Amino acid sequence: MNLIRNNPVAMYLQIADRLRAEITEGTYEPSGRLPSEAQIMARFNVSRVTVRLALEQLDKDGLIERRKGKGTFVAGKQVRHQIDTLRSFHESLKVQGFDAAMRIIELSAIDTPQAFASLFGTKCTLLERLHVVNDEPIALGRSFLPDFMSDLDREFAEEQPTYALLKDRAGSDIVAAEIAIGARAVSPRITSLIAVAENTVLLVLERTSYFENGACAEKSEFFIRPERYKFVLGNQVPIR
DSSP: OOOOTTOSSOHHHHHHHHHHHHHHHTTTTTTOBOOOHHHHHHHHTOOHHHHHHHHHHHHHTTOEEEETTTEEEETTOOEEEETTSOOOHHHHHHTTTOOEEEEEEEEEEEEOOGGGHHHHOSEEEEEEEEEEETTEEEEEEEEEEEGGGTTOOHHHHHHSOHHHHHHHHHSOOEEEEEEEEEEEEOOHHHHHHTTOOTTOEEEEEEEEEEETTSOEEEEEEEEEOGGGEEEEOOOOSOOO
C-alpha cells in the first residue's frame, strides 16, 4: 500500500486503517501476531513514531494487544482445541501455527496415587510440562504415565507431544481417550507457574487415554488460562 502523503488524513491513521482491514480479513491468522514495528516501518517507509501512533490507535479501538517483549497480537486471539479429535495438547497448538514449546517442570518415578493404582500399579511416572506460546505460559500439563516411561530423555520429552512419547516407548498407538472439561481454582504453585493471580479460576481438561490393547496410556490434567483458550466441537478435521 502506498500512503497518500499529502492527504489530510494523517499517515498513522492510514496505516491503522490498512492494518485494521488486514486484521478483519484474517491476514494474521492463525497465530494473530502482527509484524514488528521495524517491519511496519520498512513496509510503509515511515518513522517509528508514526508506527507507534498507528498501533496506539488500534489499541484504543480494542483490536490489538501489545505484550512487552513479545510483540503485537490480534486482541482476543484464542487457541482452539478440537475435543472431538484425538490429538495431544501440544499438537493442537502446533497445527494452528502457534510458536509453541514445552518446558519440563518435573519428570520422575513416583508411587502411584491411590486413585490411579488400578490403572498403573504401584509405580508410575509423573511428567509435568509448562506449555508456552510465543514465550507466554498458557497451560500446565500434569501427566501420570506407565512406570516404563520414567527414564525418558528430558530433551526428547520437551520436544515431543505425549502421544508421540508413548508410541515411541510402547510401540502402540493411542486409540481412544475420555475427556472432561471443567473450571476450578488451583494451588498457588500452579498459578505461579502459568503467571496468573492466586485464586484465578482456570479451565481444567482431564484426559484418560488408552492403547490398542485397552491398557491405560496416560491420566492427564491440563490447567489452562481461560482467556487464551477455547474448546470446540464439530470440526471436520478427521480423527487421527
